[in-house]
Amino acid sequence: MVSASQSAAPAAAPMTGEQRKWDIDPVLTVEHLTMRFGGLVAVNDLSFNVGRGDITALIGPNGAGKTTVFNCVTGFYKPTEGRTVMRHGAGLLQDMVDEVTAGGLRSIRDGDKAVFLLERMPDFEISQFARVARTFQNIRLFGGMTVLENLMVAQHNTLMTASIYTIGGLIGLPGYRVAEKAAKEKAVYWLERTRLIERADDPAADLPYGDQRRLEIARAMCTEPHLLCLDEPAAGLNPRESAELNELLQFIRAEHATSILLIEHDMGVVMEISDHVVVLDYGVKIADGDAIQVKNDPKVIAAYLGVDDEAEIDIPEVRKDLEEVEQAASDEGSAS
Amino acid sequence: MEYFVQQLINGLTLGSIYGLIAIGYTMVYGIIGMINFAHGDIFMIGSFIALATFLILTTVFGFVFLPVVLLIVLIVAMLFTSAWGWTVERLAYRPLRGSFRLAPLITAIGMSIVLQNFVQVTQGARNKPIPPQIQGGITIMEGMTENGRIAVQLSYMQMIIIATTVLLMIGFTLLITKTPLGRAQRACEQDRKMAALLGVNVDRTISLTFVMGAALASVAGLMFLLLYGVIDFYIGFLAGVKAFTAAVLGGIGSLPGAMLGGLLIGLIEVFWSGYFTIEYKDVAAFSILAIVLIFMPSGLLGKPEVEKV
Amino acid sequence: MAAGTPTAPTASNRPQGAQRALEERGDMPPAADHRTSMAGSLRDAATAAFLVFVLGFFFLGVRSDIAPGGLTLTFRWGLLAIAVAIVFGARLLLNIFVFRTARPLTQRMGGAISAQGRAFPNLGKWLGRALFAFAVILPFFFTYFFPGRERQYIDLAILIMTYIMLGWGLNIVVGLAGLLDLGYVAFYAVGAYSFALLAQHFEFIGFWTALPLAGLLAAFWGIILGFPVLRLRGDYLAIVTLAFGEIIRVVLLNWYEFTGGPDGISGIPKPTFFGLEFVRGEGGFADFFGIPFHNIHRFIYLYYIIFILAIITNLVTLRLRKMPVGRAWEALREDEIACRSLGINTTNTKLTAFALGAMFGGFAGSFFATRQGFISPESFTFLESAIILAIVVLGGLGSQIGVVISSIVMIGGIELLRNLGFLSQIFGPNFEPTQYRMLIFGIAMVLIMVWKPRGLVSTREPTAVLKEKKRIGADMVAQGEGH
Known part of the structure; x- marks a missing residue:
């Protein structure tokens, strides 16, 4: 079975662990990540790489700890143990990683290159400096603000600098006006890409569900991230919206220097667009490889049991029900 | 040492009163998640009803046997104050159920202003003293200091207050843990919508929560009246804030926490007055509140809250 | 919940x-x-x-x-x-x-009323302009049309304007940033006492030098108090700010050597007009301009001071709303976690809101001190905080015009009771309408909230527009700390 998968994946032909693309040029490295809540071990000694320019999927049954990994990477939880390295600039940058780790620093910068230890940084700095953006499983938009305003808030730090920490803007320096115009243009760019331009002046809470999901992605992209973390971006989307989402993600990867890490239940989406799939079960990594490899991994099939067969069920209602049950269960899982 | 024990007794007495009021705050916060700002004034209403009943019984009907008088006063105060608690909920909070968070807070503050000024207008602004009713006590410790003999007194009044509080607490805990009403209440705390779907009468349960809170506050009101012998329309504010502090200190939503918090606030206040300055006793209580909230936001016995992302 | x-x-x-x-x-x-x-x-x-x-x-x-x-x-x-x-x-x-x-x-x-509202979508804007125009000419309006009673009316206008300013200041904290502050009066007190104490100890300090100092001190206190508490959520923040407000009042009440305790501080200097005092005779304001001396000049002057201070508060707020920091405040009110995921330093953002609100409170406080000439802790009770918060919430969180309307209704309406002397002919000579002031105030608070839980003016205006400005209904807008 394994050999079959190898032959079907020519890009990853010599499958000796060390030489896989994401191990050679990772944008994010998670090493020995462990997260405990009291007695509960949500994530246990997890290590994986996210390749630069890749779309990496983090999958696993409900309650496997996927969202916890996201929360650790983006700084919303402080991991109990482990190291999370974010790299700007190609290669492993091993010297810089060692230096920043040994020096007890949060980050180190050398020209264009920079290394960040995310577990040492507060959440907002992870977005601001390490340039990791994220979306949320249960969409978190600024519902009472317009779509455009949502995207302007996302460019807070750029605008803050341009307004010389408000003072310049308050007394009406031209620099701020220019920056605001540029920010609006960037917002318009992403609104066009996500086909939300017609709704720009509507409150975000007024948008239908699928639009809200896309708006959240547009908002995250306005922070110009190096790594975009998407928590179940296809949840609740209909097949057409799902296909559009795939296009959007591929566009982001192709046109912007943004790598993507996503949690997803929809195997269709995962298999179609992922370069690399990491499978989690009960907080432990059980598989790590490209889509086909993972799909045929007996451990993965065992972990998913019936859930894997979901793809075979072609009655939309049944699928929807299944998804809902899953959604509810995973909501509960993330709440605990 | 003797001084310390005496302060300890005084602190526990005061703390019992705070604890009884704090239960009202904590229950309401638990079930509908709002600070019932008017609760301190319900306590004040309770003490005024107790006063009026007491005066009617003694001067109009000429009752003299104190235990019977106090028992009647207690029952009347609990009943009538409950009616006030029910009305406040019905008028100011129920119409806003499901509305946004600040609205009931503002009506609560409004209700607090209404109750205070209603009592001021109808009963006058001057304070109402009554002569001490229960005197005497037992000496439980004696000792010598450089200033002469010092005796630790446990007055009958203090005994009654502490005993009543303990009895009420036991009864109340049984009510919450063993009866269908208590179960309905806990269900509403967890998830009001689901409880309603399962046939719990949510409105009635919430009303009863206010009624119970008011009844306990009226007991505290009666005790306050007997302990200090003087009340006015403004006693509710400070007692209310302190009791809320107690509820938060103990972990809001937790009944034993409210009692524990009440006792702690009482002790802190009394010891601060006894050993430092009496003027800054409120500062001490409020500072403790701030410190506890900053370093232990879920209070002493509250459940820690995990941030949902 | x-x-x-x-x-x-x-x-x-x-x-x-x-x-x-x-x-x-x-x-x-x-x-x-x-x-x-x-x-x-x-x-x-x-x-x-x-x-x-x-x-x-x-x-x-x-x-x-x-x-x-x-x-x-x-x-x-x-x-x-x-x-x-x-x-x-x-x-x-x-x-x-x-x-x-x-x-x-x-x-x-x-139905009839809401139909009217739909017919005039710009009603709020025009109402705002009309009120502004009236506020500009207000002292002359009253001196011209109500000679003899102008002092009373201008005094009331000053009072209302003070509350409008306080409301606008608190609106930054509660309305925009969504931080529930029940101890706002503390900053009002800091402002008032700063000016009073500075004037007491330093001969050369007058209102105009003390004003910025008082504002800065209040902002400083805002940061000191805000820093530890701003990570608390919703109601906890409310209760801690209440506690801080009470602590400051109790300290003012008991620190006799420094603050004069319950006796307060008197003899606070009156504001001067570019060095000209409002006194009779040589060197006074009237003398300099060659007009006959009249007591009312001082009141008119005070009115314009608070009017300009309030307008500054409003303009700064409106301007900040369209700046990154203002948008971050509102975003914070909507969803704090999303803010953090977008790289917004929420602690700093909250602190700026808190400090700025405190600063305007401080300005209003030092104005209060100079207007009264006497301050004591009595003026800075929790009730005052509650009234200011009520004005903000009743007006509609985040709405500037709402604050104006609710100040006029609540403060002006209550003061009207003083003029209801004729009622004593109906209810007997012992009837005193003023003692019902706070009772009616409380009832009005409850009724307005039950009637309009989102406040009188509850739509939000967007701060950035691409094509068409659309008002945002209140049911969309979050109230902060609700996550």
């Missing part, structure tokens, strides 16, 4: 009144229902009357007063009976015409 997820305005976080009205319109067959029957109305009114009897028994029916031999009782069964009768009648009328009819009066009237 968390106020629902901000992103999904489901039925659960819509005002219940509207929801109920919807349901009733949909489901209720008119007339045939027992709820609309006369007997039902009577029974309901009787229940209400009985309740009032129970509630009023010990308060209206009985009154205790201090007498030489201890407390004496007076019985006022007549008063109790009147109250019960009034409630019975009022409830019956309400039942017949509003609660238990197929076509409530309020619905018909409400």
